Amino acid sequence: MKLSGVFWKKSRGAPCRMEKAGLLRQGRHSFVLLGTALVMAGILQAFLSCATVPYVQKEDKVVKLVELINRGGVNEVPGLASTPFLIDGEIVLLQKDLSEFWDNLHKAGFTIRSPRVAQNRFATVEDAKYFRDSMEVRTFFKKYTDRDTSLVQVRSADGTFFLLLGREVKGYPRMLGFGGPVQ
C-alpha cells in the first residue's frame, strides 16, 4: 500500500511535467500524422478525380484505329465495336448486323485514305445532327454516350467521317458510332 502510495505520489507529481511534455510531443506527433493524412487524402482525391476526368482522345490512337478499319480488322478486336452502335442514323442492336457491316466494308475495298483529325472534342446531344437529326439519334446520345465519349471528325481523301469514340480497348479507342462519308 505504501509503495503504491509513493508510486501514486510520483505519478501524480513529477510525472505531471513529463506528461505535459509528452502530451506536447504527442500533439506534435498527432499534428504531423494529421498533416500527412491530409496530404495523402489530397493525393488520393487527386487520383480519384483523375479517374472521373473526361477522357480525351489521342490523335495517334485515332489514326491507329483508322488503319485498323482500313485493314478490315475491326471484328478481330473483341469489344472494339459492340452494340448498341450508331451508323449514320441507324441504331444497331444486333451484333451480327454490326459484324457484317465491317466485313462488307472490307470486302467492298473500303479505306479511309490520308486521314487527318480535323476535330476532336467531347460529344454532346447536339452532335446527333452529324449522324441524323432525329429523335432516335438524340436518344442514342442521351442513353449511350457519357463524358468519356468524344466526337472525332476525320477528313480524308475519301470524304469526311464522324466517329464516336470512348476509352481504349486493347490499345484502340472503343467505337460507339460511325458516320459518313460526307463529301
Add this chain to the structure above:
Amino acid sequence: MSRANTTHTEDRNCIFKAATLFLVLGAVLLLWFPVTAFAQEALTVYVEGEANAKNLQGKILPLGIGDPLKSGESVITKTTGRADLELPNKSLIQVKPNTVFTLSEVELEGEKQTVLATTVGSVSYRLNKFTGRGPSIRTAGAAAGVRGTELTVYAGADGSTLVVVEQGVVAVEAVGKEVTLEKNEAVEVKPGSPPGEKFTWIGKQIDYSTWNQGKMEEFLKDPVAGIDRVALQLEIYRKGLADTLPLLRKAEAEVNKVYEELKKAVEAKDEARAAQLRDELLKGVGKDRRILFLNMRFYALSYLSLRRYVVGGLYLQMKSRYITKPTALVYQSFLERYRDILRKYEETIVPHLVEADI
C-alpha cells in the same frame, strides 16, 4: 362564426378536397390498373451465351435465369446467345441466336391477347393449352393463331417469314388471307404479301443462317423491289395507327367528360352518381380508351421494330456494299425509298413513341 369554427370548416373543406382529389385520382389510376397489374409475364428458365433484355425503360441489360420478361420487353440474343422463356401455363419459348423477340399485349373484342413477336431471327414454341384466348405469334409480316402447338418461326433480315409446324394446327394470316398448317407443313410469307403456297417439311430443323442468307441474296438481286415490299408492310402498320388515332381521340374526350362529371359528383357528395361514373370509367369509356391506346401502341411499336431491325438492317447491307460506288443507280434508288420511309416514320410514328421505346 368563431375563429375555431372557421378553422374547423376550413379543415373539413381541405380534407374534403383532398378526398375528392384522392377519389378522382384513384379512378384515373384504376383506368390503368388492368393494363399493368395483369400484364402477361414470361420467366427466363435458361440462358446460354450472350442474351440481353430491353426493359420498359429502354435499358439493355444482360438476361439471367429467373429474370421475368414483362409485357413490352424484348430479348435480344447475340451470335452465341440463346434464351428459354416459360409462360405461366408452362408453355416454352426458345429464343435462338441473333434474334429479337418481344412479348406484348393487345386487346381484341374486349379480351386481352398475348403477342409473341419475332422481328428478326428464329424462335421455337412448345405451347400448352391456354385458358381464354391463345397467344398471337407474330413476325413483321404475318400472324399465327395457335393453341397447344409446336412450331418454329423464322423472321428474315428482308422481312420475310417462314412458319414450320411440328405438332398441332396453326392458322397463318397475312394481308387478310389465311393458310392453315398441320404437322410437318410450312409456309413462307413475304412482307406486305399474303402467305405463299404451303409445303411439306419433314426432317431436320431449318438452319436459320442458311435460310436467312438465301433471303438476303434474293434481296440483293433486286434491292428496290425488296425495300418496296417492306414499305408495303410498314404502310399496313401506319394505316392501322392512322385508323386508331381518331377513335382514340374521341374516347379520350369522352373519358375527360366523365372525369369532369365525376369531380362534380364527388364535390356534391352524390355518392350514387359518383359510383356510376367510376363504373363508367372502368368498364365503359375508360375501357374503350384503354383498348384503343394499347392498339395504337401496338401499331407504333410494330412499325418501329420493322423500321429498325429490317429497314435499318437493309440500309447497313446496302451502305457497306456500295460505299465505294455510291453513285450506282440501284443504290441511289434504294436510298430514295429508304429516305421516304424515314420521312413517313418521323412524321407519323415518332410522335407516338417515347424515349424508352428507342
